[in-house]
Amino acid sequence: MNRLAPDIVTLRVAHCRAEHAANGEQYHLAVMHYRTCLEAAERREDCQAVRFFALRLAHCYDSMGLTHKAQEFRALGDCDSGSLIS
Numbered sequence: 001m002n003r004l005a006p007d008i009v010t011l012r013v014a015h016c017r018a019e020h021a022a023n024g025e026q027y028h029l030a031v032m033h034y035r036t037c038l039e040a041a042e043r044r045e046d047c048q049a050v051r052f053f054a055l056r057l058a059h060c061y062d063s064m065g066l067t068h069k070a071q072e073f074r075a076l077g078d079c080d081s082g083s084l085i086s
Helices: 004-023 027-043 047-063 067-076
Strands: none
Touching: 004 027, 004 047, 027 047, 047 067
């Protein structure tokens, strides 16, 4: 139980930083923080959170003009198939 609390705090801080960076069109920073969020969501095996952060990453990569990378994260956002990132 002690392991979950720091993950939640880390996730919330990283998400706030990612949103702030994305709103300021600092997509390289947003990607860094969203990846932290995505990793935390994966550790928690939270499909809904994985989907959310994967789609946020896809949006950032689209905004950066990296459509191939965006497609990869958009596909990852479909975690109904039972596969999370490794």
